[in-house]
Amino acid sequence: MDKFKGSQNYVASEELMRAVNIAMVLQKPLLIKGEPGTGKTMLAEAIAATLEKKLIVWNIKSTTKAQDGLYVYDVVQRLYDSQFGGEGVDNIEKYVKLGKLGEAFTDREQVILLIDEIDKADLEFPNDLLWELDRMEFYIPETGRTVKANHRPVVIITSNAEKELPDAFLRRCVFHYIEFPDKELMAQIVRVHFPSLDEKLLTQVLEAFYKIRQLPQIKKKPSTSEMIDWIEALIHEGVDPGRIVSEVPYLGVVLKKNEDMDALRRNWR
Amino acid sequence: MFEEFLYLLRKRGLKVSLTEWVSLMEALNKGLHNSSFTGFYYLCRCLLVKSEADFDCFDRCFLDYFKDIPFHQEISQALLDWLEKSNAPLGEYDEQQAELSDQLSHNEIEALLKERKNEQREQHHCGNYWIGTHGMSTFGNMGMSPKGIRVGSEAVYKRAFRVAGERRFRDFREDSTLDIRQFQVALRKLRQFSGLVDLPRTQFDVDNTIQDTAQQGGMLKVRYKRPRENTVKILLLMDSGGSMEYYSSLCSALFRAVSKSGHFKELKIYYFHNCIYTRLYKNPIIDPRDSVPTDWALSNFSEDWKVIFVGDAQMDRRELEGHYCGHGEEGPRCGLDWLHLLRRRYPHIIWLNPSDRPNWGEEWSHSYDAIAELFPMFPLTVDGLEAGMRKLLVR
Numbered sequence: 001m002d003k004f005k006g007s008q009n010y011v012a013s014e015e016l017m018r019a020v021n022i023a024m025v026l027q028k029p030l031l032i033k034g035e036p037g038t039g040k041t042m043l044a045e046a047i048a049a050t051l052e053k054k055l056i057v058w059n060i061k062s063t064t065k066a067q068d069g070l071y072v073y074d075v076v077q078r079l080y081d082s083q084f085g086g087e088g089v090d091n092i093e094k095y096v097k098l099g100k101l102g103e104a105f106t107d108r109e110q111v112i113l114l115i116d117e118i119d120k121a122d123l124e125f126p127n128d129l130l131w132e133l134d135r136m137e138f139y140i141p142e143t144g145r146t147v148k149a150n151h152r153p154v155v156i157i158t159s160n161a162e163k164e165l166p167d168a169f170l171r172r173c174v175f176h177y178i179e180f181p182d183k184e185l186m187a188q189i190v191r192v193h194f195p196s197l198d199e200k201l202l203t204q205v206l207e208a209f210y211k212i213r214q215l216p217q218i219k220k221k222p223s224t225s226e227m228i229d230w231i232e233a234l235i236h237e238g239v240d241p242g243r244i245v246s247e248v249p250y251l252g253v254v255l256k257k258n259e260d261m262d263a264l265r266r267n268w269r
Numbered sequence: 270m271f272e273e274f275l276y277l278l279r280k281r282g283l284k285v286s287l288t289e290w291v292s293l294m295e296a297l298n299k300g301l302h303n304s305s306f307t308g309f310y311y312l313c314r315c316l317l318v319k320s321e322a323d324f325d326c327f328d329r330c331f332l333d334y335f336k337d338i339p340f341h342q343e344i345s346q347a348l349l350d351w352l353e354k355s356n357a358p359l360g361e362y363d364e365q366q367a368e369l370s371d372q373l374s375h376n377e378i379e380a381l382l383k384e385r386k387n388e389q390r391e392q393h394h395c396g397n398y399w400i401g402t403h404g405m406s407t408f409g410n411m412g413m414s415p416k417g418i419r420v421g422s423e424a425v426y427k428r429a430f431r432v433a434g435e436r437r438f439r440d441f442r443e444d445s446t447l448d449i450r451q452f453q454v455a456l457r458k459l460r461q462f463s464g465l466v467d468l469p470r471t472q473f474d475v476d477n478t479i480q481d482t483a484q485q486g487g488m489l490k491v492r493y494k495r496p497r498e499n500t501v502k503i504l505l506l507m508d509s510g511g512s513m514e515y516y517s518s519l520c521s522a523l524f525r526a527v528s529k530s531g532h533f534k535e536l537k538i539y540y541f542h543n544c545i546y547t548r549l550y551k552n553p554i555i556d557p558r559d560s561v562p563t564d565w566a567l568s569n570f571s572e573d574w575k576v577i578f579v580g581d582a583q584m585d586r587r588e589l590e591g592h593y594c595g596h597g598e599e600g601p602r603c604g605l606d607w608l609h610l611l612r613r614r615y616p617h618i619i620w621l622n623p624s625d626r627p628n629w630g631e632e633w634s635h636s637y638d639a640i641a642e643l644f645p646m647f648p649l650t651v652d653g654l655e656a657g658m659r660k661l662l663v664r
Contacts, residue, residue, distance in 0.1 A: 018308065019315045022301050026292060026316075033321060076473060076491065079482075083489045123453060163529060164450035170319040171288045177321040 010039065010046030011189045019176035020047060026174065029115075029133055029155035031165075034178030037223020040158040043178075044114035047154065054111045056153075058100035060121045066128030069101035069115075070138050071147075092143050101132060102147055110151035119162040126169040134172060181224065183210060193228050194235070204244040205231055211245070212254060217263035222254045229253050274334045278317065281330050285317050292316050451651045452526035458658040459575070460499050460532065472496045502535040503527070504570055504615075508580030509540040509553040516623035519649060520579060523621075535574075539566070543584040544604035545611065563607065567614055575617040575661045579649065581624040582640040583633040605639065612643055619657045620644040 004020040012020075023030035032040045048055035058069055074095045082089045098106060104113040118126060132138045136149035157173065159165065181189060183206055190202060209230070213221050233250045243249060248268065255261050278285045293316045296302070302309040310331060318327045474494040481490040505527060507520060527536065539549035539561070548560040589604045601607045612618060620640060627633040640646070645660050647653040
C-alpha cells in the first residue's frame, strides 16, 4: 500500500499523515474538519498528486441531492428523441448519466474522491449516502443495473461544521481535525510557497501574523491563505521587513472586515 | 483487549459504538499504530472521536486508563544496550543535584533528554548529566534522581501522555449534553409546502406532460410547474437576562439550531425581558437603542407568521399586570394586555419553557399559570419542541 507523506506543495502535520494512511488502509472515508483556510480541500489534491491517482471532486451546494452523485436519468431528452425518431431510444442506458460518485466507481483505476463541504447540503444528505459509501455500489432501477466499484475509491470528505452531521454517518468515518498550524509548521508552509523568501521578512511576517491572530477583538481570524496573499503583496511592493510589525502594511489583505481593521488599529502596540 | 477503555469512554459521555470499536481492533491487527504508543493514541482518537469538541474528554480518559501501562519508545539500540548491560556500582547520592532536578518541569526534562540523545556517543554511569545508570541525572535507568524519565528496560518515555496531557483541545469543549442536531431535526418538521408562491415555472411536471402528450396523440408537450417552497415564516421571541441565565446554554442550542436551519421562508428573532411591553429588542443585551416598537412588529408581521416564545414565564405580578407601561387609555396597559394582543393577532403561537412549573413562591406560579392559560406551552426539550412544531402546523 502506498503511503501518504505530504507532497511538494503541501505540508501535512504528522497527525494528518497518520489519519490519511489509517483511512486508506481501513478503506473508510476520511472526514476532515478545521478552520476555514487550513487547507482541507488542498489535502485531497496533494494526496492525489502523491499517489499519482486521478482526483474526482464533488462540490456540494445547498441544493445538491445524494441522487445527483449517483446518476441522473434524463427523461426529457428521451422524450424529445422519441418524438423525432432518434436512434436508440429503446436503450434507456443511453439516458442514464452517472454522477461524480458513479464516475468514481466505474473508473478503471482507483481514484481519489473528494466530497467537498458536505455540510452545505440538506441535513439528510449524509444519511442518504450511507449505503453507497459503505458497500461502494448502487442500483439503477430504470435499467436494472447495479453499479459496483471496480476499485474502492479513497474518499475524502470536508466539512466546515455549518450543520451537525448524523451519528450513523460519523460512525463510518475516520475523523481528523486540522488545527491551525503553529509558527514552526507555518514557516514550513510558507517556504513551500516562496522557496527564496528572505528569512528576515519571514520571521517578521510570522510575528505580526500570530500577534494579529491572538488579539481577542478580531472577529474573523486570518488564515493560511491570507498569510500567503499577504507575503505576496509585501514582496511585490518591496516592503522593508523592519516596518512589518510596527506598521502592518497592506492590512486589507489580512483582515476582511472593517470592524476588525478598526479593532486592530486601536489595540496594536 | 482493554475493553474497559471502551466502557470508560462511554461512561464519560463519548458515544463510541461497537462499529467504531471493531474498526479499531481491525486497525490494530493491520498494525496501523506502527507499534508505537503515540501511534496508538492517534489511531484511537481518529477512529473513536468524531468531533473536536470531544477531543478533550478523550484525552482525559486516555490518560486515566493508560497511565500505568509500560511501553517502549524509539531510543537508539546502542543506548539501550549500555543501559541493559550495566553493572556499574551504585553512584553517590547527591543532595544538591536532587534538589535541582526536582525543580525541573516535565517539559524541561524532556527537552534535556532530546538534547542528550543527540550528543551522547558513549556509555555513562553514576553521573548527573548523561543518560546512564545509577546516576543522579534526570534520565536513564536505576537512577536516584527524585524526578525524571526512565530510559530503556521498562522504558517509560510517555510522549503520548504528554500529547494527551497538554489538553490542547480544552477550548473546544461544549459541555452541553443537548444535541443541536436533534433540535434541527425537530425544526425540520415545520414545513408547509405551497405551490402558490410567485416563482417561475421551472420544475418538470411529469404527470401533466404525460396527460397533455397523450391528449395530443403522442405529440410531445412538455409542461413545467412552479417549484414547491416552504412558506413557513418564524418570529422567535426570546426572554433574556435575569432568571433565564440558568438556561442560557439550552437557549443558545435552540438559537443555533433555529438560525442554522435555512429552510424557513423568513426568520426574525427578537428579545424581551420577562414580558413583552412597548419595544422588542434586537440583541439579548436589551438595549433600547437597538430595538423596534412592538406596534411596528405587529403591523409588519402578518398573521401567517408563526410565533415561538421562549421564556420561563416567571416574573413578578407587577411585571405582568402592573400599569407602568403602555399607551395611556387606549391600547395595551400592561404586559398581560400585550400578550393578549399577540395571542389574538397570531393564530399560530406557542410558548417554549425551559423551566418546570415552580412549586414555591406564589408570585412565580401565578405568572406561569397565567401565561400557560393564554398560550399552548411546551417544555424546551426535544420532545416538547416536536409537539410544539406539530401544534404550529395545525391549520
